[in-house]
Amino acid sequence: MRKSYSTQLQLDCIAISDVQLNLNCRDEIIPILRGLQEVYKQPKLRQEILQLIASDVNANSRDDVGREGFDYWQILVMTIVRHGCNLNYDKLQDLCEQHRSLRHLLGIGDWDDKTSFHWRRIHDNITLVKPATIEIISHLIVACGHKLVPLAVEKMRADSFVVETNIHYPTESNLMADGLRKVIPVMQGLAHSLGLSGWQQSDYLLSQINSLNRTINRIASRKGKNNKKKLKKEYKKLLRIAKNVVQRIDEQAVFIIGKTMAGDPARLAYASVLLYVRRLRRVMSTAHRRIILGETVPNSEKIFSIYEPHTQLYRRGKAGQDVQFGRLLLVYEDAAGFIFLTVFFSRGPFEYHQVIIAITAINKNQPCWASSFDGSRCSRSQCRTRTKSSPAKSLAGSHAIVVARPRFSFGRKPGGTTKDCGSCLSPQARQEAGRYSRGNGR
DSSP states (O other), rough: OOOOOOOOBTBBOOGGOOOOOOOOOOHHHHHHHHHHHHHHHHHHHHHHHHHHHHHTTTTSOOOSSSOOOOHHHHHHHHHHHHHHHHOOOOHHHHHHHHHHHHHHTTTTTTTOOOOOHHHHHHHHHHHHHHHHHHHHHHHHHHHHHHHHHHHHGOOOOEEEEEEEEEEEOOHHHHHHHHHHHHHHHHHHHHHHHHOOOSSSHHHHHHHHHHHHHHHHHHHHSSTTTHHHHHHHHHHHHHHHHHHHHHHHHHHHHHHHHHHHHTTOOOHHHHHHHHHHHHHHHHHHHHHHHIIIIOOOOGGGOOSSSSTTTTTEEEEEEEEEEEEEEEEEEEEEEETTTTTTEEEEESSSSSHHHHHHHHOOOOOOOOOOOOOEEEEEGGGGOOOOBBSSSSSSOOBTBBOOOOEEESSSEOOOOTTOOOOOOGGGGHHHHHHHHHHHHHHHHH
């Protein structure tokens, strides 16, 4: 049983709209709580957001029967605080139990010691909210902020950073060991339940794989004349084991499919095995080409994690983080500080036309006259094309490119004096820019 929020005031808890926050405090949770307080003060916006939360939380259940659960408002507050402060569930549990202002914003009084904020309960409620719903809520809040600062969207800046994935340092031996440690226990379980043969020595095989992986890592960390030969010898042993395991899995496919029905747990387990085998084959190919044949394999053909194959390698030259593993995220922020658009780039090199598409999407809702980007968006950082007399050229609607070092922006104000730098655009980007410009009628 759930409700939107509690309308009954308590003696030990003041109204949410009257909660006093220390605005001089520089902790990141204070502006988040202040923003949530402002949302609560606007009934129309609050109701619209809580309806979105309710549609996710009660997608397959009723809200008028059963034991009492968290209010939709409490789920919203915990979700926003967790994502805004980048907290794990244990830290969020401690804040919900000890942070007085947060508890008052949740509608929990000082005398209330019965409401449970166990991390498992928080997890089970927050994970019901879909990422798409969080994005819609973000757009609603930003639209409300633009009513207070209507000119903020006319200027924006964008910066990119790498959202790092939770992986260990990827080497071919580590990745092959990860894949084999994943598929062998599953196949061992299928052999026990379906009567498969050939997996009786799975434990010994795993210990052999771990031993080879440790040996390879130890040899790779040393320097010596014969290290390459030793490394190649150990990699051949590991590749031979991986090849035999993959071949055995392929040979037993017909037997497993014939013994199981669609939707059976055994069939689903074998489907997951095939998924990891596909990634394992890719790592094996890379290891054979790079270690055995001595080829140089480009990063676009490599896989950096068996469990998170979307991971990409980025060499950005930042101090202390020369190499980063993850995905590149471009964040757009307006003049008032609202983050109103994020773009996840595809795995591979940066595509300039993705920025133009994002700018065009922004212009459909609000006119944006000036857009500044960091230097990584330009292929020629030494290029400067700022003039005082030539008219601005149209790019992606109302935008033109201005390149500077180390930053560049593209955009123009009415009567502006910037022009675009054609050398910084690929032919595909220029073609798409012209198409969007003609489509917008500008």
